[in-house]
Amino acid sequence: MISDGEALIAKLGDKLSGLRGRMTSNAGMDKVTWFRVGGPAEVLFQPADEEDLAAFLRAVPEEIPVMVVGIGSNLLVRDGGIPGFVVRLSAKGFGEIERVSETQLRAGTATPDKRLAAAALEAGIAGFHFYHGIPGGIGGALRMNAGANGVETRERVVEVRALDRKGKLHILSNADMGYAYRHSSASKDLIFTSALFEGMPGEQEEIKAAMDAVQHHRETVQPIREKTGGSTFKNPEGSSAWKEIDKAGCRGRMIGGAQMSPMHCNFMINTGQASGHDLETLGETVRARVLENSGIRLHWEIKRLGLFRQGQEVQEFLGQII
Incomplete structure (x- = not known):
């Protein structure tokens, strides 16, 4: 079983001072996962933004486990809990979507997949309809090459921003991500913070029709209300x-x-x-x-x-x- 999170925070003392995010000891992961099960995280940290996350990673010694989770949709937490720190990226700090060009969008990794699909629809950018049917967040989609309806994340990714365990920033190309079916070979120690995506010009009516077809399929064959x-x-x-x-x-x-x-x-x-x-x-x-x-x-x-x-x-x- 995990130990008391307050003791872990106290052990690190001044190293954590100056962080702007929220830190919660013995945080119930059953409130985070869509399964609504799981033991507590020893300490749950929600960084304010990428800079705050980098400061946190620089402050925590590498022998202390740090695990990142997304919106909790594709996650099963065991009943004994998670030792060390669990990092959960907030929508406020990591959920922005920015239109970069006629066919490109940059999205924070706490952005729900469906929200990226909606932003692409509004911008008239085709190729993102499949995200409308994936119940997860962009961080998880990048890590596992999430896909649906014959399209995968790797087909849309241009580059990914990530922080390593020491808080150093990395910019990964599509090739650097090492994508395969439901897999990325990017280092497990990297925490993705945002990504640049590219689609193609499209008519809003056609994009909306494709999204509606995805939603109809989900409602017809998947237990989405469970x-x-x-x-x-x-x-x-x-x-x-x-x-x-x-x-x-x-x-x-x-x-x-x-x-x-x-x-x-x-x-x-x-x-x-x-x-x-x-x-x-x-x-x-x-x-x-x-x-x-x-x-x-x-x-x-x-x-x-x-x-x-x-x-x-x-x-x-x-x-x-x-």
Whole structure:
């Protein structure tokens, strides 16, 4: 289990003086994640802006863990909580969108994907409609190359601003991001702060029609009104995760308060009283069943953070030898 956040803040003492952001000890991550589960962050820090974040990173010794989270949509926090500092970028400091040219927009990484799509519509810039259907933030989209409806983030990114663990600024090109399917090879220590995106000139009526089609698809096939983290697993090569889950008999399967959605069985939902342990156990049960049924090893798309409660560890594939 994590220790008292007040002790961590006191340990660093004057090193944290001068920071303008908000610092909260023992912050409940269940209030942050869309699953509404998870133990506390030892200390949650919400920096005021990029300069404040850089000062924070320079102040915190590298042996103390620092983890960044976004709006919490694609995130499962374990019940034992997260040691060290959790950085959450605020909409006020990292949520601005600026039109840079006729086809380019710069967005802070706390910007919801849907808001970037809306800004592109207003500017008459095509190519961003797919973000209207992704329930996440720009930071997460950059990190995991989020995509939908046949378009991926890597097709829109020009460059990314990021801070390293020592607070140094880096400007990464599209090639520097090392994009692949639902993956970026950019260093895990980098915290993205904003990105420059490029689309193409478009008619607002056509852009709006594309966004409406994305929204209709989501409402028709996804459990968007549930406590969910979106797609649970990445699609395996040559197939779809939901098809493999369905063939393995896991549609609607429940463990505790966690369920694979009967509507879209690659969506895991908290039916009301699930714990992080319930959700991760269900996910690993599904992975084990799919492996047994088809020989396919599903890979998590949802990001899992933090510590297990003692005695509630969850092994990958439920400990099968693979």
